[in-house]
Amino acid sequence: MRLLYVLNSGDPGGMEQHVLDLVDQMVCRGHDVFVWCKAGVVSDSYKQAGAKVCERGINHDIDPAYIIALTKFIKAHAIQLVHGHEPKAVVNALLAAWLAGTKARVSHVHTPIAHWQVTKVRKIINSAIYGLVVNALSSKEIALTESVKKVKSAAGILASKLCIIPNGINVYKFYFSSNEKAYFRRDICKKHALDSKVKIIGTLSRLTREKGHTVLLEAFAALISRDAIHKEDCVLMLCGGGELAETLWQQAGDLGIKDRLVITGQFDEDLKVKYYAAFDYFVFPSLAEGFGLVLIEALTSGLKVVCSDLPVLKEVGGTYPLYFKSGDELDLADKLARALQEQPDQQEFEAQKNHVASKYSLQHFAEKYENLYKELTEK
Template sequence: MKIGYFTTAFPCKNPSTRESTGSYIGGGVENVTYNLALQMGKRGHDVYIFTSSMNNAKDSIEKYGNITIYRYKNNFKIGQSPISSGLIFKPLFSNIDLDIVHSQLGNLPAPLTAYFYAKKKKKPLITTYHEDWVKGFGSLFRKVGVALFDGFIADILLSASNIVLTPSQYYINHSMHLSKIRKKVCAVPNGIDFEDFHIDLGKHECRKKLGLPLDKKIILFVGSLTPRKAPNVLIEAMSLIVNNYQDCHLVFVGSGNYIKELKSMAKELKLERYITFTGFVDDDVKYMYYHSSDIFVLPSISEGFGIVLLEASACGLPLITSNLVVFKSIVQEGENGYFTKTGDYIDLGNKILFLLQDEDVRLKMGEKSKKDASKFSWERVAEQTEQIYLQYV
C-alpha cells in the first residue's frame, strides 16, 4: 500500500537509524506518527509523510528507503503549532497516488490538507483523534482557533473520515467530539519501542552523567511545558512535599511556552534548589532521565493517552497521575501507581510523599509497571492499524 501520513509537525529523526537529524524531536502526536510510519515501512508499505519544516527551513524531501518525508517551509507559528502554506496546498497537486490517507488530528493545518486530499482524489480518510483541545489559555489567535475547531472544524473532519481511531476506549464517551460519532470510532492504543529504553548504565551512573543529586529521590515529569499538562500543580505539590521530606528533587524534562511562568513560580515558592528544568533533550538523554528517577508524575488536565506513562513504565517507575479517564488503560490504582484529583496539589503532594517514604511499595509498583508495559508494543499497534487500512483498499 501507499500510505500517506499528514501531520503538522514530525520529528527530525532518520527512520532507518533513529538518529536525530535536527533539533526537533516532538511530543506525543509527532512520535506516535513517527513510530507508526516506521513500522509500516518495515512491513513493506510505501510511506509518505507530509509535514512542515522547522525553524523556517526551505521545502525539502528526505528519502529513507521506502519512507519519504515532505517538509514544507514553516511561515509562522501559532503557539506551538507551525503554520505552513505549502503544507496546506502543495500535497493536493502532487502526483503521488495514495491508497490510504491517514490524518493525525492534533494541530492544524495538516488535518485540513488530508481532508481536501482525500476528497479531491477520492481516497479513504483515516483520522487519528488524539484529544479535545483545551480552552482558556494561550494567545488570542489560539483562543480563536480553539473556538473554530470546537465550533465546526473538528466535526467536519471527523464526519468526513471513513473511520476514526483514538488511543483509548475510555476516551470515546468522554470526548465532546467522539461521543457524537461512536459507531465509527475504533480504539487503537499507542505503543513504545522497548529497545529504546534499554541502556547499559545504572541509576547512579545516569545521575552522574546528568549532574543530578546522587543521594536524593528523583521525581520526574516528561512532556511539553504547557498549561494542559499542569506542571504548575506539580510545583505547588513540591512546596508541600519539601516541608515534610527534603531528600527529593523534581526534574522537568521538556520545553514549552509555560517555562518562564514555572521558573518564576519555583523562585517565588523558594523551590529553586529542589527543581531542575532541562529544556529540550535528545531521546538518548531522555532515556537516562527515566533511568535516574524514582517516581514518575503526570498531573495533566487533558490528555488523549499519555505515552510518557508507557515510557516511564518501561523503565520500571511507579506512576502518579491526575484522574483522567484515559489514564485507566495504563494506571491501575494501588498496583502500579495512584490517581489523584485533577488540579489538586494537596492530593498530588500527599501521594508523592507516601511513595517517597515507603520504598517497598515504590519498588513493587515499579516492577508491576514494567511488567504491564510489555502489552504495548509498536509491532502490535502497527498490525492492528494495518488490518484497518486493508478494509478500505
C-alpha cells in the same frame, strides 16, 4: 501501500512520537511512507526512519495554498491512504485527499477538543467544525482508549467513524539493568551538576499549560514547607521545553524552590531512557490527555508513578500508579509524600512492566494500524 502522514509540527512530543512509531513500523513492513510536516528535529527523525518528507507548515485553519499543493502531491505520488494528526492538519489533509480522489482517509485529534485548556466558547466552535469535517470526509477517526471514544462520541463524531487503537511502545527500550540504571543516572547528574545522592522527582513532557507543571511546582513547594522532604535532599526535574519555561522559572522563584528545579529544555531522543533511569519517582500531573505515552514509558522503566486521575490515564495505567485529584496541588503533595515513604516493591515493578507489555506493545500497535489501513484501501 503508499501512505501519507500529515501533521503541522516540527518539535518533539507525544503526537510526533506516535507518528514516528507509525513511520518506522510501516516502513519496516514494506510500505512506502510519506510525511508532510514542519522542518525541525521531528522531520529529521522521520527521514532517518525511512520516510520521504516534505517540510511544509500550514498557515491558516483552512489554507488554500497548502491544500492545492497537497492535492497535487497526493495525485503525483499515487497516495492510497492519508492519515492526518491534530485538527489543523486533519482538516487540510482531508480536504486535499478528497479533492485528489483518495478514498482512504484517517483522522486523529490525540487529546479530545473537549479537554483542551481553552475557553468554553472555543471548545464548542472547534468541536463543531471538527466533527462536521470528520463526519463528512474521514473514513475513520482514531480514539486511543474507550474513555476517549466516549468523549469524541459525545462531541458529535459518528459512532461508525470511531476506531480504538491504543498507543504502543518498544518495551525493551525501557528495560535496563541496575548497573545500566546507575551508569545513566551518573551521566544525567553530571550533565545537570547534581549530587548523585539527591532524590530526583521527575516528569517528561512539553512545557505547556495542559501538562499541569504549575500544579507540580506548588505540590513540591508544599512538600518542603511541611518538612515531608528536606529541601537539599530532593530535586524536581522537568524534562522538556516549551512556552511555559520562563513562567515556571518565575513561579519557582516565587515559591522559593528555584535552586531545587531543573528544566532540561528540548533534548535528543537518546537521552529519554537516561532521564527515566535517573528518576527516583515519576509524576504525571497532566490536566488533559488523549493517552499519556510517557505514563507507560515510566511504568515500563520500573518507576513509582504518581499520576493525575483523568479517566484516560486510569484506563491506561490500571492499578499501578498512585492517583491524585487532577489540578489539586495539595492532594498531589499528599500522594507524593506517601510515595516517598513507601519502600520500593520489585514485584510490583515487574507487574507494571508486564501490564504494559501485554497491552501496549509496539507490535500490537503496528498490527492494528496495518489491518485498518488494509481494510480501508481495499474497499
